[in-house]
Amino acid sequence: MTTLLPSTDQVWDWLSEVPDPEIPVVSVTDLGIVREVRWDEGTLVVAVTPTYSGCPATAVIDLMIETHLREKGIDDLRLERRLSPPWTTDWVSEEGRDKLRAYGIAPPVDGTASDGMTAGRAARLSGKSNLVIVCPRCGSNQTERVSQFGSTPCKASYRCRDCLEPFDYFKCH
Amino acid sequence: MPSLPDAATPDAAALAKQAAAHQSHDPHVADVDLQPALFDWLCRMGDNSLVLGHRLSEWCGHGPALEEDIALANTALDLIGQTQMWLALAGEVEDAGRTADDLAYLRDTSKFRNLKLVELPNDDLAVTLMRGFLFDAFHFELLKELAGSSSPRVAEIAAKALKEVSYHLERSSDLVVRLGDGTTESHERMQAALNRLWPYTGEMFKADGVDEAVAEAGIAPKLSDVLPVWQRTVDDVLSEATLAKPDRKFDAQTGGKQGRHTEHLGFLLAEMQFLQRAYPGASW
């Protein structure tokens, strides 16, 4: 018996309906964590990369992808974990950035990933972070970092000096 | 810690084998001559991040400020995530069917290969932060070298971990400077922490046969090459923090890498391994 396998484009569309469990306004494809979709004979292979190695959402994301694709009629499915190249926030789509902003989270500023000592030293010498993170609520660039870590490993805590609201920054990684 | 997809699929072992078969090819993984040393070395990598990660997790709910509490817990999470990758690879190299969980939860003290530095109790925040900095400076440099390892499997884990550890080092060096060059009390406590931890730092750079074998194979750098970079980082940060480098031997306390631990590790494992020991094979 032969059945027509759905196209990989179709599968990508389905995957764009799977939300991130911690920031449900963005999908797993918006985040750029789905690295490959391919057919291996009759088995659908979806390669997923973790955002942070200890991210507790990783297992939940795998389960949500599996559940969603099974609902779409995919019986033969294999999820692969891909470490290399490591995930970077540069892979967050434009659409994903707009959705984050609308949700009250400042999207990552590209090319500002932590460089350990160098970045730390620069931040210390200037007395504050050298990044300009725009407030997602009022658009002000008068913001300050409250904490390098936020409610999840991928976020830092910021405060706006104009509208005085605290907000999360999806930090560059 | 069984992951949800594993729990939902009937044959996790078969799936793991299938997934392993699709990993990038790495000749070192199946190298019989190298196997004992590589297994031991991977356990050292995994056990350092596991034991330090567990120590940091002990702060959860006890941090001096909410932001610190969150930062310590997040750092712990990064390290435990890295542990899963190192110990899973160790299990693959050993080829005796042991998973990362088996290695983490079912080995006894003498089989742990972590540095004594990371098993010491947290004591106060000064000791915790100073230990973090002394280890992060080493960890960062080591991972940077490992990202160019001759083993593609080691290189990809290192590249992933490096991104996280660069944050750890940024944070810990910043805090060492702020507290060292802070109030009289914070300065004194940071200096006391440094003096206490100093004799444990030399173990990071003391190479034995295992370290030499993996360096020989191009998998890991020579520890003697990592030392000068670490010294430079430590000198820089300590001088900015107005702290004095202790004038005493830095390698008086060694043996953890060979399984000879302080009494503190047993207590840590008793807590960490309790559930898996009391309820073997428990799943939830």
Ligand SMILES: [Zn+2]
């Ligand atoms: Zn604002």
